[in-house]
Amino acid sequence: MIAIEITVLIKQVPLTGEVEVDPETGNLVREGVASQTNPYDLHALEAALQIRERLGGTVTALSMGPPQAEATLREAYSMGADRGILLSDRAFAGADTLATAYTLSRALERIPFDLVLAGMQTTDGDTAQVGPGVAEFFGMPHASYVAEILDVAPGGVRVLVDAGDREAEMLLSTPALLTLTRRANGPRLPSFKLRLATADREVQTWTLADLEGDAGGDIAGQRYFGLDGSPTWVDRIFPPPANPERETWRGDAGELARRLVEALEGWRYL
Numbered sequence: 001m002i003a004i005e006i007t008v009l010i011k012q013v014p015l016t017g018e019v020e021v022d023p024e025t026g027n028l029v030r031e032g033v034a035s036q037t038n039p040y041d042l043h044a045l046e047a048a049l050q051i052r053e054r055l056g057g058t059v060t061a062l063s064m065g066p067p068q069a070e071a072t073l074r075e076a077y078s079m080g081a082d083r084g085i086l087l088s089d090r091a092f093a094g095a096d097t098l099a100t101a102y103t104l105s106r107a108l109e110r111i112p113f114d115l116v117l118a119g120m121q122t123t124d125g126d127t128a129q130v131g132p133g134v135a136e137f138f139g140m141p142h143a144s145y146v147a148e149i150l151d152v153a154p155g156g157v158r159v160l161v162d163a164g165d166r167e168a169e170m171l172l173s174t175p176a177l178l179t180l181t182r183r184a185n186g187p188r189l190p191s192f193k194l195r196l197a198t199a200d201r202e203v204q205t206w207t208l209a210d211l212e213g214d215a216g217g218d219i220a221g222q223r224y225f226g227l228d229g230s231p232t233w234v235d236r237i238f239p240p241p242a243n244p245e246r247e248t249w250r251g252d253a254g255e256l257a258r259r260l261v262e263a264l265e266g267w268r269y270l
Helices: 039-055 067-079 097-108 130-138 192-197 208-212 253-266
Strands: 004-009 012-014 035-037 057-064 083-087 115-119 142-153 156-162 167-173 176-180 203-206
Touching (some): 004 130, 012 067, 035 039, 039 057, 039 067, 039 142, 039 176, 057 097, 067 192, 067 203, 083 097, 130 142, 130 176, 142 167
Parallel strands (some): 004 115, 057 083, 083 203, 115 176, 142 176
Antiparallel strands (some): 012 035, 142 156, 156 167
């Protein structure tokens, strides 16, 4: 049996869109807000678990966030992950997508892996930039919007990429990073039995000191950690204005269909 070492990037995101924004930094205020594991990342975790079940190996869940983000790693344990690592330090706070990718890539220097899997994007940022950014900082092949992992073998992985209007097969040498779409699988439910069995399992917490002590070094003389190391910033963030205007149409199916077509034509949707 081939043992495949897989690291899955997962993130804790707000459960609701009604989130407050820090007026000073433009960052989301996450304290006291109900959270969940980013739904896209669950597809990545499921893919990793399926590969491990077929080929053997280990699955490491890696996350970056405040201490309460440990809950998302506990959820990963209850789905079957072997190891959980949380990057948590005030110095990491306020990181943009580049600084987040840089920090995660520095952590990966300490983790043996053949594959890194992640969701195609997160529901709080929707940028889809962090996964490819990690691969670029680490210098490994990567594919985004993977709809199916077709084959995993020593030295390579073959995937089906969903490019929207077309599909393409790709063969990547490993180590490699893939970001997965919802098409990839249906994530399993957390297991209460596993939750009990892993209740005492350690979630390792790594700080800035842990990453700075590693080999690797700065990129082009830059250290992209946290808000200070982020080359981009948020000028303003706000929820879209609610539009309470609505109409109620009554009539038979033919009349309602006619009115709908007329309305869509008026809105230039047809």
